[in-house]
Amino acid sequence: MTIADNMAVMVEKASMIRKMFEEGAKLKAIHGAENVFDFSLGNPDVPPPPEFKKVLRELVNDDTLSHGYTPSPGYPHVRQAVAEHLGKEHGIEFAPELVIMTVGAAGALNDILKALINPGEQVLTPSPYFVGYNQYCFVAGASLETTACDAKFHLDLGKIEGDINESTRVFLINSPNNPTGAIYSTEELAGLSDILEKASQKFGRRIYLVSDEPYRKITYDAEVPSVFQAYPHTILVSSYSKELSLAGERIGYLAVHPEAEAAELVAGAAAVANTMYCVNAPSLIQLAIAKLQGVSVDASIYRRRRDKLCAGLSEAGYEFNVPEGAFYLFPKSPIPDDVEFINRLKEELILAVPGVGFGAPGYFRLSYAVPDDTITRSFAGFQRAMEKVKPG
Numbered sequence: 001m002t003i004a005d006n007m008a009v010m011v012e013k014a015s016m017i018r019k020m021f022e023e024g025a026k027l028k029a030i031h032g033a034e035n036v037f038d039f040s041l042g043n044p045d046v047p048p049p050p051e052f053k054k055v056l057r058e059l060v061n062d063d064t065l066s067h068g069y070t071p072s073p074g075y076p077h078v079r080q081a082v083a084e085h086l087g088k089e090h091g092i093e094f095a096p097e098l099v100i101m102t103v104g105a106a107g108a109l110n111d112i113l114k115a116l117i118n119p120g121e122q123v124l125t126p127s128p129y130f131v132g133y134n135q136y137c138f139v140a141g142a143s144l145e146t147t148a149c150d151a152k153f154h155l156d157l158g159k160i161e162g163d164i165n166e167s168t169r170v171f172l173i174n175s176p177n178n179p180t181g182a183i184y185s186t187e188e189l190a191g192l193s194d195i196l197e198k199a200s201q202k203f204g205r206r207i208y209l210v211s212d213e214p215y216r217k218i219t220y221d222a223e224v225p226s227v228f229q230a231y232p233h234t235i236l237v238s239s240y241s242k243e244l245s246l247a248g249e250r251i252g253y254l255a256v257h258p259e260a261e262a263a264e265l266v267a268g269a270a271a272v273a274n275t276m277y278c279v280n281a282p283s284l285i286q287l288a289i290a291k292l293q294g295v296s297v298d299a300s301i302y303r304r305r306r307d308k309l310c311a312g313l314s315e316a317g318y319e320f321n322v323p324e325g326a327f328y329l330f331p332k333s334p335i336p337d338d339v340e341f342i343n344r345l346k347e348e349l350i351l352a353v354p355g356v357g358f359g360a361p362g363y364f365r366l367s368y369a370v371p372d373d374t375i376t377r378s379f380a381g382f383q384r385a386m387e388k389v390k391p392g
């Protein structure tokens with residue numbers, strides 16, 4: 001083997017995912033893209049708010065615009081703008097030094113895990129969980145462990161308490177959640193905070209909370225409570241991939257709570273990691289988002305699709321928790337083998353992702369970042385797939 005053994009394992013996993021996408025592409029080539037109902041991708045299709053193009057045009061027309069490297073943690077005035085906005089949102093005064101501009105939330109997660117984790121130490125996350133966490137933990141040399149959520153996909157505090165151990169360094173949450181759409185409540189976060197504080201005392205080392213919130217602005221009937229208000233030893237990770245529909249432009253940030261243990265050291269280490277991975281977040285888009293604080297996509301589009309998809313699937317006999325945020329539905333597979341059911345859906349030209357990839361076999365994920373029409377036209381196929389596995 002010419003590549004690293006542990007990398008070979010990751011390549012094998014990536015090739016399974018690639019195979020899934022290749023099969024989808026083949027179906028589209030055979031049947032026409034409009035006849036394949038592709039719910040597999042979390043790639044936002046809602047256009048960015050009109051302010052984005054306006055700001056971009058202004059920047060491009062400015063002859064003083066620089067295309068050089070930026071300081072590795074980001075332009076000072078951009079970090080200042082993000083810090084001020086976060087301060088307003090979370091009711092906490094933020095120093096710009098504790099904000100690092102990153103290549104999306106993915107870049108922020110790579111930076112913060114590299115900053116906090118010694119090789120072999122543990123990141124504990126509730127499952128189901130976003131598949132990318134496997135990769136970020138791999139890069140950081142962390143071991144990713146999971147603690148099961150309750151039946152509504154909310155935090156099971158009793159389980160969390162039992163699953164934290166002396167090598168847990170980071171508790172990683174994602175709310176609104178991909179794949180479940182759950183938003184953790186103020187009470188849940190308060191309970192989690194107590195557990196993390198007690199465990200930090202018991203094991204004699206600080207357990208940090210990393211809160212991954214790229215879907216914060218895509219919510220329906222629930223507010224996303226401030227994690228910073230719940231637990232001081234928190235690092236917020238976010239991006240503009242979903243809230244401004246700029247996923248391909250790769251811009252995000254991390255922000256360290258000013259009262260977190262060793263806050264400046266943690267932010268400084270994350271900034272050094274940022275230098276290693278990407279030198280700096282893209283310059284032009286840093287400048288753009290500084291002028292777009294508080295602007296976000298029209299979440300009512302996702303709400304309309306959520307309601308449509310939930311109504312159609314419920315009618316066809318599927319069971320699920322109604323998402324409170326993000327743009328994913330995570331129904332129960334009508335048969336225990338979710339991979340087998342995904343194949344049944346594929347026969348109906350419906351593409352979905354099996355729950356096993358999210359650490360939750362027996363479920364499957366549908367992304368409703370797709371046109372309304374795709375949702376409506378898919379219902380007959382969902383119905384037939386259900387009838388095939390549960391006749392009568």
Ligand code: PLP
Pocket residue numbers: 042103104105106107130132174177178212214238239240241247251252
């Ligand atoms: N975290 C979660 C939960 C996600 O769903 C995603 C992307 O889908 C990411 C992080 C990475 O997002 P970004 O595009 O900002 O890197």
